[in-house]
Amino acid sequence: MSKRYPPEVREKAVRLVLERLDEFESPYAAAKAIGPLVDVYHELLRLWVKRALAEGSQSGGKGGPGLSAGERDELRRLRKEVRDLKQANEILKLASAFFARELDPRHR
Template sequence: MSGSTSKRYPAELRERAVRMVAEVRAEHESEWAAMSRVAELLGVGTPETVRKWCRQAQVDAGQRPGVTSEESAELKRLKRENAELKRANAILKSASAFFAAELDRPQR
């Protein structure tokens, strides 16, 4: 759920929606109908949002293949760390070039 137009929903709401879909599934003709009802009850923008939460919960529980939330968070952290290290390397590279040029300059 990235992007400036997406709403951020609290984790408690996402977990509650997933539980509610499981609880009300038998009362509806399809899983999608249950998700639509839960989205409506909880004021979630679209049933598709609830569907994504349910699928991610299944991945996290090992019931469905995919990248778990934990793995996704670790990947995000590593990418951020990698970008920081690249910036630090670029700074050190230009600093060492500057000092090398200073050392090569004849002294008076």
């Protein structure tokens, strides 16, 4: 028996996939990774995403967030840069805590 999803669940799931699409090889891979997180079968989520992407291209590229191809590329690049910088910050925090502990005279 098929499961009916409320429109809010569908919109949220599709939005999550579209926002993180740049992190995956394909919409299928994104749907397969995010589907279980939102309790939606991945193939159904892929179809929803495919439909959302098609509707976006039919409306002159104004689907989803309404960005042009150049803006989407820049946004993708900036999101990746932010992820990389956050990861670098975490590494630096761990390293500074380690060295602070090593230099602490009470540590010896």
